[in-house]
Amino acid sequence: MSKFLAIGLSVVVLLQSLRLDMGDLAHMDELFEHAQFHAEKYGDNFFVFLSKHYGELQEEHTQDHQEERKEHEKLPFNNTFCSHVLTVYVVHKFEMQVNTATPDVDYTANFEYLDNYVFLEKTDIFQPPQLA
Incomplete structure (x- = not known):
């Protein structure tokens, strides 16, 4: 079905x-x-x-x-189409100022690890069987 949809859309384009x-x-x-x-x-x-x-x-x-x-007006393909040329003028000149100074950020404080899954190894559910 998707192939028919793709072919149909291609024909429309x-x-x-x-x-x-x-x-x-x-x-x-x-x-x-x-013509006749x-x-x-x-x-x-x-x-x-x-x-x-x-x-x-x-x-x-x-x-x-x-x-x-x-x-002649009833004939097909007599649609007159206009082609507009769009011209864009930039009136305001914008200059971007680049700040080259490095920010004062302490990158060592951005990492914090919490072991939230420690409780799983202490329970008996996830341990191998003791008696065979």
Whole structure:
């Protein structure tokens, strides 16, 4: 069971790193329908369709075919993600002063041993048998 859980979590991390979510998977049928539309109307194969919507020909296709804008918004993988660059500035300069003096501690007084288990050897319970 733990192997299935590990594999499942790995797949989730992979899909998140590829920017895939459940909404994209729900819109896959619209992707295939629009690809079929392009094949019938323009004679495009699937790779040309992908290039027109996600590749090199995307800008040209969106300028030439403004009437298909609503269909293009329904296609999966159109999520525009922003990448923010975080910049942190240190305003206050902090200087740490290191104290090199040794502390006055008596290390001999830190050790004290109390023999709390002496009573165990004096009882007859833990002694070997006397008669054989």
